[in-house]
Every structure is written in structure tokens, then in C-alpha cells.
Amino acid sequence: MTVYQNILTQSGFMDNTQLTYPFEERGLQFGDGIYEVIRIYKGSYYLLTEHVNRLFRSADALKITLPFTKEELYINLEQLIKQNNITKDAKVYLQVTRGSAARDHVFPDVEANFYAYAQDLPRPTENLRHGVAAITIPDIRWQNCYIKSLNLLPNVLAKQEAKEQGCFEAILHREETVTECSSSNVYLVKGDTIYTHPETNTILHGCVRSRIKTLLDNHSIAFRETAFNLEQLADADEVFLSSSTAEVMPIIMINNNSVKDGKPGKITQLLQKMYEQDSKIHDSIFS
Structure with missing residues (x-):
């Protein structure tokens, strides 16, 4: 399945080969993060509100401070479709982790890491x-x-x-x-x-x-x-x-x-x- 080139991060859009995080990343070392998989049909999101609401519920349950509001996320996810000219069936994978910091079980005082990318996904x-x-x-x-x-x-x-x-x-x-x-x-x-x-x-x-x-x-x-x-x-x-x-x-x-x-x-x-x-x-x- 094709992965679209433009990826959304907390720093804006970038090429999907450019995204890197330090090795001390809490998603990597602790699984300390959340995610969503959102369906796209013919270039339009399906159940987007439900997925965004669940993302915020998951973040609240894990005490992760999200680096965006719901309104900002909606705008950026729509922009993700436009940036990649998505017109067919696809999915967006969205992930937030607590961030990058020296390894310690206690929560660090750092900004969360976030990225979202789109990938073709034909119906089964x-x-x-x-x-x-x-x-x-x-x-x-x-x-x-x-x-x-x-x-x-x-x-x-x-x-x-x-x-x-x-x-x-x-x-x-x-x-x-x-x-x-x-x-x-x-x-x-x-x-x-x-x-x-x-x-x-x-x-x-x-x-x-x-x-x-x-x-x-x-x-x-x-x-x-x-x-x-x-x-x-x-x-x-x-x-x-x-x-x-x-x-x-x-x-x-x-x-x-x-x-x-x-x-x-x-x-x-x-x-x-x-x-x-x-x-x-x-x-x-x-x-």
C-alpha cells in the first residue's frame, strides 16, 4: 500500500522520510502513547468526530497533554488530505506519545510527540x-x-x-x-x-x-x-x-x-x- 509523502507532525508538515525522534522516546521505550486509525472513502473522512473524541478520551485516561485542540486537529487532518491530493480510499494513522526524555518511569515535563500519515487502503x-x-x-x-x-x-x-x-x-x-x-x-x-x-x-x-x-x-x-x-x-x-x-x-x-x-x-x-x-x-x- 502506498504511503503518501506529506506527514503531519507537531512542527507542521514534512516529507515522511524526514521525521525522526531521539532514541529516548517514550512511545518506543514504554509504549507510552495512543493512536487512532481513521477511514477515508474517496477522499473524505468517515467517523472523524468519533475518532477525534476517542483520541482525547484516551489522552485524558493516560494523562497525556495533547499538543492541539480538537478544532486544530480537524483543520490539520483536512489539510493532510489536501497536501497529499487524496481522492481514493485510504486511512490515516495518527499517534501521540508523551514525548522524548531521559528514560524514567515518572512522567517527564516535555511536549508530546505527534504525527499522522495517510496510506492507500482499498476496501476488502x-x-x-x-x-x-x-x-x-x-x-x-x-x-x-x-x-x-x-x-x-x-x-x-x-x-x-x-x-x-x-x-x-x-x-x-x-x-x-x-x-x-x-x-x-x-x-x-x-x-x-x-x-x-x-x-x-x-x-x-x-x-x-x-x-x-x-x-x-x-x-x-x-x-x-x-x-x-x-x-x-x-x-x-x-x-x-x-x-x-x-x-x-x-x-x-x-x-x-x-x-x-x-x-x-x-x-x-x-x-x-x-x-x-x-x-x-x-x-x-x-x-
């Missing part, structure tokens, strides 16, 4: 149409998963385990209660009801997850923020995941067992159509 159309496979794996992460922090090693290990087993994603569970996936939220459908883990500290409060809830307000499909376990997951009529990069993705196989008939279900497909309409996607996977 084949997976969206046909569905993906997943595995289940114990959730060994810390207790503050609602913070979108840089501490992602357990997520990385889970995702790698899924890849090594030929799967797209790993579904995490704590003592058999399903929480979320390594890089997405997860849902099951039983009858005409969607179930997903409530917004506690043990899951990331996904921006697409929140939008799904809103989109369902005017439909006859119930949305229950109620935890479910591995046994209920195995008995589901449909299973799907959501994230900014994966959108609304059907899961058709878990641990080598098919979910029902092994095809994307009708409620998942309805949500996919609602997502496309909401994000103003013109090239539908159903075309």
Missing part, C-alpha cells in the same frame, strides 16, 4: 462478500482496553496466531466470556437480535461499533449490549466483526467449524448495506 471486498474464518483464544490483555494505547503486543500475538492457522481474526475471551477480537469488535446474531459485549474497560469502544448501534435505532433488529460466552458463540445464527479497516465483516467459520451454513447471514448483509449508505460508498459489494 472479497472478504466482505464471502466472509472470513476466525479462531478463539484467551484474552491476556490488561484491564484498560478502552484506552487505544500503543501497548498492543497481546493483540499482535493473537493476530499472528490467527494468521498461522489460516484465519483472518482471533476472537478473545476471558474465562470463556467473549470480549472482542485482536483488532475489532465482535457480535453474534441469534434470531432477530444482535449481541455484543457492553462498553466496559475490557473492550475498545469502537467507532464503527457505536455507529452500528445508531444505524439500528430505526430498524426492528434488537441490539443488546450483553456479554456472551463461547458456547453461545458456537450456537450463533450469524457472527460478524467491525472495525474502521474491516467495516462490517462476516465471520463464517470459527475454529474450523462453520457458522450455520457457512455463508454471510441476512442481518450481517443488511448492516453492510447500511454501512455503505452511511459512509456514502458508491461501489457496493452487492453490485
Whole structure:
């Protein structure tokens, strides 16, 4: 995937090969930072407000002073698109760390480090149409998963385990209660009801997850923020995941067992159509 040349930093825009930080950088040494991944469709941000609000919530939780206001960030992110002449599907990766200082567990009195860059990201159309496979794996992460922090090693290990087993994603569970996936939220459908883990500290409060809830307000499909376990997951009529990069993705196989008939279900497909309409996607996977 192409990385666009102009990168946004706390010092303004620069070429992406010019950004450097000292080796004593707290994101590098402590994972002391936060991030967001924001979707772009045909040159326009999707759920930008939700991502910016979550960034500020994460910063507040970690006591990181952001080097910009929300209004300044909105202006700079729009400028990032213009600087790079982005007109197609892409994503922006945005990262803030506590800053650069001599290594010490105690917070230093320094300015935060910040950068954001854009990268092409085509829609995963084949997976969206046909569905993906997943595995289940114990959730060994810390207790503050609602913070979108840089501490992602357990997520990385889970995702790698899924890849090594030929799967797209790993579904995490704590003592058999399903929480979320390594890089997405997860849902099951039983009858005409969607179930997903409530917004506690043990899951990331996904921006697409929140939008799904809103989109369902005017439909006859119930949305229950109620935890479910591995046994209920195995008995589901449909299973799907959501994230900014994966959108609304059907899961058709878990641990080598098919979910029902092994095809994307009708409620998942309805949500996919609602997502496309909401994000103003013109090239539908159903075309």
C-alpha cells in the first residue's frame, strides 16, 4: 500500500522520510502513547468526530497533554488530505506519545510527540462478500482496553496466531466470556437480535461499533449490549466483526467449524448495506 509523502507532525508538515525522534522516546521505550486509525472513502473522512473524541478520551485516561485542540486537529487532518491530493480510499494513522526524555518511569515535563500519515487502503471486498474464518483464544490483555494505547503486543500475538492457522481474526475471551477480537469488535446474531459485549474497560469502544448501534435505532433488529460466552458463540445464527479497516465483516467459520451454513447471514448483509449508505460508498459489494 502506498504511503503518501506529506506527514503531519507537531512542527507542521514534512516529507515522511524526514521525521525522526531521539532514541529516548517514550512511545518506543514504554509504549507510552495512543493512536487512532481513521477511514477515508474517496477522499473524505468517515467517523472523524468519533475518532477525534476517542483520541482525547484516551489522552485524558493516560494523562497525556495533547499538543492541539480538537478544532486544530480537524483543520490539520483536512489539510493532510489536501497536501497529499487524496481522492481514493485510504486511512490515516495518527499517534501521540508523551514525548522524548531521559528514560524514567515518572512522567517527564516535555511536549508530546505527534504525527499522522495517510496510506492507500482499498476496501476488502472479497472478504466482505464471502466472509472470513476466525479462531478463539484467551484474552491476556490488561484491564484498560478502552484506552487505544500503543501497548498492543497481546493483540499482535493473537493476530499472528490467527494468521498461522489460516484465519483472518482471533476472537478473545476471558474465562470463556467473549470480549472482542485482536483488532475489532465482535457480535453474534441469534434470531432477530444482535449481541455484543457492553462498553466496559475490557473492550475498545469502537467507532464503527457505536455507529452500528445508531444505524439500528430505526430498524426492528434488537441490539443488546450483553456479554456472551463461547458456547453461545458456537450456537450463533450469524457472527460478524467491525472495525474502521474491516467495516462490517462476516465471520463464517470459527475454529474450523462453520457458522450455520457457512455463508454471510441476512442481518450481517443488511448492516453492510447500511454501512455503505452511511459512509456514502458508491461501489457496493452487492453490485
